Amino acid sequence: MIKTMRTAVVSALLFVSFGCGSGAPNGAIPYAMLQGTKVSTWMYQIQNLNDKAVGTLAATAYDMMVIEPGFNLQEDPYDTAKIVTALATKPNGDKRVLLAYIDIGQAEDYRDYWQTNWVAPTKHKHGSPDFLITIDPDGWSGNYPVAYWDARWKSIWLGDEGIIAKLVAYGFDGVYLDWVEAYDDEKVMAYARQKGVDAQKEMLAFIREIKEKAKAKNPNFVIVAQNAPYLLDDDPKTYAAIIDAIATEDTWYYGEGDADWDDKGAGDLHGGERHDEGYSTEERIKQSQKYLQRGIPVLTVDYCVSKKHAERVYRVSREQGFVPIVTRVSLSRLTQTPPPEFSHARAAQTIHKAH
Numbered sequence: 001m002i003k004t005m006r007t008a009v010v011s012a013l014l015f016v017s018f019g020c021g022s023g024a025p026n027g028a029i030p031y032a033m034l035q036g037t038k039v040s041t042w043m044y045q046i047q048n049l050n051d052k053a054v055g056t057l058a059a060t061a062y063d064m065m066v067i068e069p070g071f072n073l074q075e076d077p078y079d080t081a082k083i084v085t086a087l088a089t090k091p092n093g094d095k096r097v098l099l100a101y102i103d104i105g106q107a108e109d110y111r112d113y114w115q116t117n118w119v120a121p122t123k124h125k126h127g128s129p130d131f132l133i134t135i136d137p138d139g140w141s142g143n144y145p146v147a148y149w150d151a152r153w154k155s156i157w158l159g160d161e162g163i164i165a166k167l168v169a170y171g172f173d174g175v176y177l178d179w180v181e182a183y184d185d186e187k188v189m190a191y192a193r194q195k196g197v198d199a200q201k202e203m204l205a206f207i208r209e210i211k212e213k214a215k216a217k218n219p220n221f222v223i224v225a226q227n228a229p230y231l232l233d234d235d236p237k238t239y240a241a242i243i244d245a246i247a248t249e250d251t252w253y254y255g256e257g258d259a260d261w262d263d264k265g266a267g268d269l270h271g272g273e274r275h276d277e278g279y280s281t282e283e284r285i286k287q288s289q290k291y292l293q294r295g296i297p298v299l300t301v302d303y304c305v306s307k308k309h310a311e312r313v314y315r316v317s318r319e320q321g322f323v324p325i326v327t328r329v330s331l332s333r334l335t336q337t338p339p340p341e342f343s344h345a346r347a348a349q350t351i352h353k354a355h
Contacts, residue, residue, distance in 0.1 A: 029341075030321045031063075032245055032297035034097045035173055035220050039063040041339050042325050044301060046101045047332035049078060056334050058086045061342070064097040066176045066224075069167060072112045084171045099224060100172040102163065104206065105182025107132055109142045113156045113163075120144060126191075134187040139257030145185050147192070149202035157210065164213045174222025175214065176247065177207065181228040200234040208242045224299070229287040230278070232294075240294050247299035250274055251284045252313050255303035255329025266328040267303035285320055298322045303329040310337030 031040035043057060046068035057065060065087055070078030090096050107113075109120060121127035121134050121144055131150040136143040146153050157163050167175060182188050183203035192199040207223065214221040225231075226247045232239050254274050256265030275281060288298045300317045302324065304310040310326040317324035327335035 030318055030323055032299075032323055034064065034222050034244065034297075035095070037063060037095050037097050039097055039297075040323060041342065042066065042299065042323065043335065044101075044325055044327055045331055045333065047330060049083065053333070054083050054086050059091060060334065061090050061092070062096065063090075064099065066099045066101050069100040069102075069170065069172065071166065071170070072163065074110050074112050074114070077112075080170050088171065097173050097222070098171075099174045099176040099222065100167045100170075101176045101178060102157075102167070103143070103178040104157065104210070105145060105148050105179030105185075105188075105203075106136065106143045107146050107153075109144070133191050134185070136257065137185065141258055145179070145182050145188050147188065147195070147197075148182055148206050149192075149197055154206065154209070158213050162213075164210055165217070168214050168217045168221065173220070174224060174244070175210065176224045176226060177210070178226050180207070180225045180231065183231065184228060200231065203228075203231065204235060204238050204242065208238075211242050226301075229284065229291075232287075232290055236294070240296065243296070245297040245299060246288075246291050247301055248284060248288055249301045249303075251288070251300050251302060252281055252316070253302045253304050253309055253326075257329075259329050261328050261330050261332050263330075264305075266330060267305045268309055269303075288322065289320070292321050300324040302326050304337060307337055311340070314339050 029040045031038045033039070041062050042064035043060065043062040044066045045053070045057065046066070049068055049070060057067075067083065067087065068078070069080050070083070071080040084098060087098050088096060109118075117128075118132065119128040121132045123135055126133055127144065129150075129152060131147040131153050132144050133147060134145050136145065148154075155162065159165070164175070180203060183199040189199050192202070207225065211221075211223050214223070222244045223242065224245045224247055225243045227249055229246065229248055252270065253267055254269050255267045256263070256269065259265040277283070278287075288300075291298050298321070300313070300322045302310075302313045302317075304313065304326050305328065313326050314324055324339070325335065326337045
């Protein structure tokens with residue numbers, strides 16, 4: 001969602017890099033070792049995890065899944081224990097790595113921690129409590145970047161009955177941290193400066209605290225950070241010590257915020273501000289290679305509707321030594337563009353059984 005020199009327990013997480021981040025030779029498929037499991041394919045779904053969807057996911061052979069845990073949704077919370085049991089192993093009985101998607105840099109107004117007296121921020125005004133800073137810049141409704149260093153926000157996550165403790169208790173193998181990039185949001189940075197806070201250092205501290213809270217109960221717990229690839233440059237040694245992998249969205253293709261699965265904007269988009277300057281495809285690849293050079297696995301997440309685009313992403317991402325998934329931006333169904341080895345009869349048989 002890394003490594004320094006660590007104990008034998010953590011050495012089981014080491015990435016099979018193909019010559020210091022130079023990409024996979026001779027068509028080999030890159031993979032990460034997470035909790036002793038070789039992860040070369042993975043699935044990412046955080047919406048619509050009803051019983052049918054969970055059954056569909058359970059019948060697939062993906063090595064790892066990132067899912068919405070759902071126990072703290074205000075409306076129709078999930079039976080999280082049942083979902084973890086269903087997805088913990090593949091159909092052949094092999095272990096599957098199961099990560100809980102959590103948004104640590106934004107408050108979501110559909111969670112049970114959102115109080116009735118809270119007031120959502122607007123584009124020009126902070127909310128209440130005042131750690132609610134602004135609206136989501138990518139257009140996701142109900143999501144609000146926060147002052148993540150605020151003790152009130154941290155207590156939601158790190159308390160003895162907080163979210164992290166509950167995720168460990170449910171049996172997740174790790175967490176997948178969204179909105180690590182809050183440290184780089186213009187309005188969050190402005191608020192941090194106003195408060196005399198170093199936004200980068202506070203994000204590193206928050207991730208470290210999440211790691212420590214989880215590993216106190218499960219020493220093998222995995223921390224995967226999504227996006228914010230340049231956080232590594234601020235303090236490489238520290239960041240390398242607190243995450244086990246990084247996942248980067250939109251290296252080649254992106255989708256529009258709030259786009260549904262079948263919307264035109266669900267994927268295949270490229271260029272514009274999303275791929276400008278330091279976030280061009282070339283620069284994203286270059287920055288991701290820094291992680292491989294430190295032995296940190298790189299997962300890529302791209303959003304495509306076109307099968308042609310999806311096949312290209314699987315090929316070029318793997319050529320760089322990354323572990324890709326191609327899906328659609330709503331993350332609400334099993335991807336219809338599985339990796340090449342899932343195609344043809346094998347994928348058809350797997351998906352058919354799931355229904």
